[in-house]
Amino acid sequence: MDFTSQWFLASQLSQKIKSTYKLKTSSKIFKGQSNSSSSHLIGTYEWHKDGIWYITSSQKNGRQYIATASADSTINICDVTRIDYNLTPCVIYAGHQSSVNCVKFHHNNDLVLTASGDGTSHLWRFNPDFLRSDYDEMGEEPTIIKTPLHELGDHHNVVVSCDWMSGLDQCVTASWDQMANIYDYQTGELIVQLAGHDQALTDVCACESTRLIVTSSHDTTFRLWDFRDAIHSVSVFQGHNRSVTSTCFLGADKILSGGDDRNVKVWDLKNMRSPLITISMESGINKLSVSQQHNLFTIPLDNRNVRIYDINGNRICRLSRDSHNRMVTCATWLNNQSPKMVDPANTNCST
Structure with missing residues (x-):
């Protein structure tokens, strides 16, 4: 099924996709000083054959990893503990049949969650110790994983985002079918569907410290789902006049929202009126x-x-737009003493 053709409301995203596919993509790594407004480019890495939609990072067993999700249907994982110009992926996940739109490391174990244009989310295992030793012995040949532990297939359209829920064996996915689904990731069982948005979802984020979820949508709203009580509640916020493209938690008491109206807003969870x-x-x-x-x-x-x-x-600083050839889709932070940030555009990565 061609999900994209069914959604007129996603036409703007489709135009972004068409523009992005025209050029190669990369990831770039930047380094800045915590007390300075300056930054500099450390390296550029071209690991994918098509656009990068999402990038994330995680520290595991004293090592720093990044994962990139690409329109070429793969996820690449790379050890960036020591950044140099010869970095190559140690793991490639190739289990999806279409563009991979999101990837998330679990905070406390070796699971990875991915969301794809094939209408599914996959749960699979990333074992840093085993893969890193295997990677070294194989002479820089990456380990390729093709089979998930669980395939979550209850959406009826493109799955655009996913996240892990705090303190529970659960994860959440968001789709163009206007639904967010919560699963038991140990069994792959669908627990509940979060309905209410009038148009396709664009993002989902779960708070790391408490049982809150925020979803955003092309319907110009974002919704806060509260699971701290036995009966969950939902609050609707219309803080933008165009599609809300991204929402995330800023600590335990604030929410960030950004949209196609070119505004980013910071909200206090205790008073969401403005x-x-x-x-x-x-x-x-x-x-x-x-x-x-x-x-x-x-x-x-x-x-x-x-x-x-x-x-x-x-405003702390602005990274040079000359570092990329096309739109910058997302960024992630590396947990070092001085701040380092990785952002992808098109098909390349930079730090």
């Missing part, structure tokens, strides 16, 4: 990323710029 801060950009906003360690967040833009702000809304 935003604490509104930051206006010059271009459409893609996936927001938060560094809880440094109290910073990144704003990747359609026009190739990346802005970095602190939690009070002060």
